[in-house]
Amino acid sequence: MFISVILNGFNIKINFMQRIIEQKIINQTNQALLINVLADATSLSKQVLKSALDKGCVWLKTGKKTNRVRRVKKPLKVDDEVFIYFNEKILSSTPTKPELLLDKKGYSVWLKPAGVFAQGSKWGDHCALTRLVEKSLDRQTFLVHRLDRATSGLMIIAHTKQAARELSELFADRKIKKTYLAIVEGKFQDKTLRIEENIDGKHAISHVTLLRAAGNKSLLKIDIETGRKHQIRKHLSSVDYPIIGDRLHGNADKNYPEDLQLQAIRLQFQCPISKEEIEIELADTKKISLD
Numbered sequence: 001m002f003i004s005v006i007l008n009g010f011n012i013k014i015n016f017m018q019r020i021i022e023q024k025i026i027n028q029t030n031q032a033l034l035i036n037v038l039a040d041a042t043s044l045s046k047q048v049l050k051s052a053l054d055k056g057c058v059w060l061k062t063g064k065k066t067n068r069v070r071r072v073k074k075p076l077k078v079d080d081e082v083f084i085y086f087n088e089k090i091l092s093s094t095p096t097k098p099e100l101l102l103d104k105k106g107y108s109v110w111l112k113p114a115g116v117f118a119q120g121s122k123w124g125d126h127c128a129l130t131r132l133v134e135k136s137l138d139r140q141t142f143l144v145h146r147l148d149r150a151t152s153g154l155m156i157i158a159h160t161k162q163a164a165r166e167l168s169e170l171f172a173d174r175k176i177k178k179t180y181l182a183i184v185e186g187k188f189q190d191k192t193l194r195i196e197e198n199i200d201g202k203h204a205i206s207h208v209t210l211l212r213a214a215g216n217k218s219l220l221k222i223d224i225e226t227g228r229k230h231q232i233r234k235h236l237s238s239v240d241y242p243i244i245g246d247r248l249h250g251n252a253d254k255n256y257p258e259d260l261q262l263q264a265i266r267l268q269f270q271c272p273i274s275k276e277e278i279e280i281e282l283a284d285t286k287k288i289s290l291d
Contacts, residue, residue, distance in 0.1 A: 007289045011053070013020075018089050020086065021042060021043075021044070021084060021086040022084070022086075023042060023083070023084050023085050023086075024081060024082070025038070025082040026080070026082075027077070027079065027080045028078060029076075029078065030077060032075070032076050033072075033073045033074070033076070034072065034073065034075075034082065035049055035073060037272075038058070038084060043084075044082065047199055049072075051091070052084070052086055052124075053071075053123070055091050055124045056120050056125035057084060057085045057124040058082065059082070059085075060074070060080060060081070060083075060124065061081040061083070067085070069142065070118075070211075086290045087123050088171060088221060090127075091124055092235075092283075093126075093127050095113075095116050095126065095127040096113040096115060096251045096254070097132065098111060098112050099111040099242060100137075101135070101154070102278075102280055103238050105161050105273075106159055106162070106163035106272075107144075107159055107160075107163045107272075108157050108159065109154060109157075110156075111152070111154060111282065112129050112147055112152060112153060112154065112155045113147065113152055114149075115259075116128070116129055116149065117129065117149050118130070118143060118146040118149070118155065119146070127260070129155060130143055130157065133157045135147075137159070140159060141159060142160075142161065142164035143155070143156050143158075143216075144156055144167040145171050145227070146208065148233075148261070150245070151260060151262045151264065153263040153282070154266070154280065155264070163272060166272035167272060170270070174225060174226070174227075175269060177223070177267070178221075178264060179222070179261045179264075179266035180221070180222045180262060181219065181220065181221060181222070181262070181287055182220045182222055182236060182261060183219055183220075183244050183261035183288060183290065185241060185251065186217075187216065188213060188218035188220060189209075189210070190210065192207070193206070194268065195209070195235040195238070197238055197240060199230070199231055199234055199235075200229065202228055203229075204231050205226055206222055206223070206224050206232060206235045206236075207222040207223045207225070208220050208223065208236070209223075212290055214290045217244065218241065220241075222236075233246055233248065233255050233262065234249055235261060243261055244258060244260075245258045245260040245261050246262075263282070263288045265281050266273065266281040267280070268280075280283065
């Protein structure tokens with residue numbers, strides 16, 4: 001149950017069933033500590049607020065910039081604006097740890113588990129790959145491409161602005177080859193299939209190869225020339241082979257017990273630092289399969 005409360009002229013949304021708080025606070029005291037300002041303005045204890053800050057649901061606006069803030073004893077100036085997006089259910093989530101597969105210092109390659117976000121939202125980032133990598137390696141992180149939350153597989157995370165810029169250019173210029181596996185409903189009828197169908201008005205091409213079929217399921221390899229949002233999910237659904245576990249573009253409902261059976265298994269590109277050719281592929285034991 002949501003109720004709206006007017007406090008100091010600001011509308012605060014509170015859900016007492018799940019403890020959800022969306023609140024804007026304008027600091028009135030110079031050099032006031034962030035944790036004290038939050039404690040005075042919310043119903044949350046300092047211990048809970050410290051955890052919330054670490055998990056990334058507090059934002060600070062100074063001038064025209066709004067940034068995530070984690071420093072508990074951050075001193076504030078008069079008229080600094082603090083935003084808290086506290087959702088007890090989200091903040092209590094425990095992410096599966098990603099696995100480091102390659103570390104080139106300027107960037108790294110990880111196996112992102114299904115259920116882990118590529119990046120955070122205003123509600124927090126403790127279940128996001130960027131934050132998990134930042135804490136694991138103690139380096140800054142920059143997102144250069146994405147996988148859906150439900151998709152597992154290989155992701156590149158940049159650690160310098162230069163690496164981020166160069167890797168982003170490689171993705172934009174389609175110079176990073178990406179290969180996926182998918183398990184779909186039905187017995188796939190073609191050994192290979194080229195799907196060329198616009199997505200959201202943009203050109204999109206997927207190359208599909210049948211690896212194995214068993215019963216009413218098929219294991220497919222997909223190489224994509226373009227990287228449109230939900231490209232593989234939409235393309236396979238468009239030819240009547242929806243991916244198992246796809247609640248958005250397939251036949252799975254919200255209570256379907258199986259995860260989305262889509263996985264990024266291989267990346268191939270020229271290293272922007274050493275200029276060597278990089279080809280990294282998941283071990284067979286980590287790949288999705290029909291077994």
